[in-house]
Amino acid sequence: MSNEVPLWEVFIRPRNGLAHKHVGSLHATDEVMALQAARDVYTRRGEGNSIWVVPSVAITASDPDQAAENFEPTGDKIYRHPTFYEIPEEVGHM
Amino acid sequence: MYSQGLIGSDTSSEETPEFLAAFQKRIDAEEKVEPNDPMPSGYRRTLVRQIGQHAHSEIVGMLPEGNWITRAPTLRRKAALLAKVQDEGGHGLYLYSAAETLGVTRKQMTEELLEGRAKYSSIFNYPTLSWADMGTIGWLVDGAAIMNQIPLCRCSFGPYARAMIRVCKEESFHQRQGYEIVMKLAQGTPAQREMAQDSLNRWWWPSIMMFGPHDSDSQHSDQNMEWKIKRFSNDELRQKFIDATVPQAEYLGLTLPDPDLKWNEDKGGYDHGKIDWDEFWAVVKGHGPMARDRIRDRRKAWEDGAWVREAALAHAEKRQARKVAAE
Numbered sequence A: 001m002s003n004e005v006p007l008w009e010v011f012i013r014p015r016n017g018l019a020h021k022h023v024g025s026l027h028a029t030d031e032v033m034a035l036q037a038a039r040d041v042y043t044r045r046g047e048g049n050s051i052w053v054v055p056s057v058a059i060t061a062s063d064p065d066q067a068a069e070n071f072e073p074t075g076d077k078i079y080r081h082p083t084f085y086e087i088p089e090e091v092g093h094m
Numbered sequence B: 001m002y003s004q005g006l007i008g009s010d011t012s013s014e015e016t017p018e019f020l021a022a023f024q025k026r027i028d029a030e031e032k033v034e035p036n037d038p039m040p041s042g043y044r045r046t047l048v049r050q051i052g053q054h055a056h057s058e059i060v061g062m063l064p065e066g067n068w069i070t071r072a073p074t075l076r077r078k079a080a081l082l083a084k085v086q087d088e089g090g091h092g093l094y095l096y097s098a099a100e101t102l103g104v105t106r107k108q109m110t111e112e113l114l115e116g117r118a119k120y121s122s123i124f125n126y127p128t129l130s131w132a133d134m135g136t137i138g139w140l141v142d143g144a145a146i147m148n149q150i151p152l153c154r155c156s157f158g159p160y161a162r163a164m165i166r167v168c169k170e171e172s173f174h175q176r177q178g179y180e181i182v183m184k185l186a187q188g189t190p191a192q193r194e195m196a197q198d199s200l201n202r203w204w205w206p207s208i209m210m211f212g213p214h215d216s217d218s219q220h221s222d223q224n225m226e227w228k229i230k231r232f233s234n235d236e237l238r239q240k241f242i243d244a245t246v247p248q249a250e251y252l253g254l255t256l257p258d259p260d261l262k263w264n265e266d267k268g269g270y271d272h273g274k275i276d277w278d279e280f281w282a283v284v285k286g287h288g289p290m291a292r293d294r295i296r297d298r299r300k301a302w303e304d305g306a307w308v309r310e311a312a313l314a315h316a317e318k319r320q321a322r323k324v325a326a327e
């Protein structure tokens, strides 16, 4: 048995209607302890009304070395944006 | 609470000049560095050390105030002090997490602290002798920490900056509850006033030492400023703190224990007397009156908690095994 206590990522929803947002991480032996610790560590001042905890090892991240290939092409696809298209003023707001 | 000017770091890097220049260009453009981004080894090493020292300071910082929780004079004060000490524990945890994104584990950092190999803020090697110290620590020590930590919210390393934003939001309560304690004493009986003044006399110099050595004596400051880990020099931050604190002391009718403290019209700030750096270095190296007790107490807390950690792990394994069996 490894005695490293696993790492968890903590997500909190500030209030209904908003998405859960990553706030930080913590160590806990299981999901029950992780939720309790998240409550103590990350919600001492009304930061939210719902907590998600996810084992850090369960997260797959994109490779920062590939950030250029992944995200830069969207920069030159300006035709994906509404301002690319010319609509006469008489037509009104569209 | 409680960061201090970084003590002893090695900012040298082995990377090629091209790599270092490209990194510096990102920093100059105010881009944040995230954990998996390429970074110079010196940058990583400096941050691991600084965030680690900062985290240890939060955790050790719980001890001098924890010392007074059971002796708080009223329920209101006790609730506030308990909440503050809990916050400091939380700050330590945010910071350990931030350091862990750089590839060091909390377990390694904890071991370093318990073996006496890690540094933490020199201020916690002073004893808390009276109730007034709870006020003075909140007012001055948290006050000095706020000065240090606000610019760290813009640190170039993303996880550290984000942790600092959370910490800074919580610090203001710490300083205000401290000032209120000192104010109550300063406006109280002669004995209470004297207790407040005595406390201020003991904590003033250690507080202004928290900003670390003078700029002329701190070798690594330049590189850390260039990497935008630090935004202001030790002396700049110390000056801001003194300028902010003098009127607060005047309001209380208490005297800061520095006969050379006086307004300097030309620089628009206060001049202060000579700082006893021999004392500072002695305390940093662990010769403070409380240094041995602090590490002993942390070690005891760690050892006394061992069975809880083991039981929690065993319980988690048992639950996991049951879950697998049921599937």
Ligand SMILES: [Fe+2]
Residues within 6 Å of the ligand: B001, B002, B088, B142, B145, B171, B174
């Ligand atoms: Fe604090």
